[in-house]
Amino acid sequence: MVVVRLAKSGAKKNPYYFITVADSRKPRDGAFIERLGFFNPSAKGSEERMRFNVERLDHWISQGAQLSDKVKELAKDARLSPDELQAKLDAKKDKRAQKKEAIKAQKIADLEAQAKEAAEEVTEEAPAEEAAEEVIEEAPAEEAAPEEAAEEEAPAEEAPEEEAPAE
Numbered sequence: 001m002v003v004v005r006l007a008k009s010g011a012k013k014n015p016y017y018f019i020t021v022a023d024s025r026k027p028r029d030g031a032f033i034e035r036l037g038f039f040n041p042s043a044k045g046s047e048e049r050m051r052f053n054v055e056r057l058d059h060w061i062s063q064g065a066q067l068s069d070k071v072k073e074l075a076k077d078a079r080l081s082p083d084e085l086q087a088k089l090d091a092k093k094d095k096r097a098q099k100k101e102a103i104k105a106q107k108i109a110d111l112e113a114q115a116k117e118a119a120e121e122v123t124e125e126a127p128a129e130e131a132a133e134e135v136i137e138e139a140p141a142e143e144a145a146p147e148e149a150a151e152e153e154a155p156a157e158e159a160p161e162e163e164a165p166a167e
Helices: 052-064 067-080 082-167
Strands: 002-011 015-024 034-041 050-052
Touching: 002 052, 002 067, 050 067, 052 067, 052 082
Parallel strands: none
Antiparallel strands: 002 015, 015 034, 034 050
């Protein structure tokens, strides 16, 4: 079966594709019957993004050639006028930007919700902590007297030791 597909070329992280007519049994970048054009997805500025011989594509379709999904999409783009194509690309960029903004807004909302939940947990734990602190404050008050007495005795013992080295 004859297929119209993209043959990858170019450098690493800088793809460049040729639109080729080939036998389906051949490798993607292997032998081809005819080259119909090229597609440069990373074209910037005045670089040519795509060149496509639509008449030859129609000839191969009439002969029974099958198109890959991406080639179908590129064929539709090739049939558009330059202004329509630019409008389509701009709309695609805007849609991508809106999607990024929506994802960012969702992340912010999630973080705010987590912060609110954490604040609620702290306020729920606070009464329990206050009750525990009251119990702890009462207990040391009763035990404070013996500790104070022990502290008073200890400095008295230390005083003679200090005097002895002074002489």
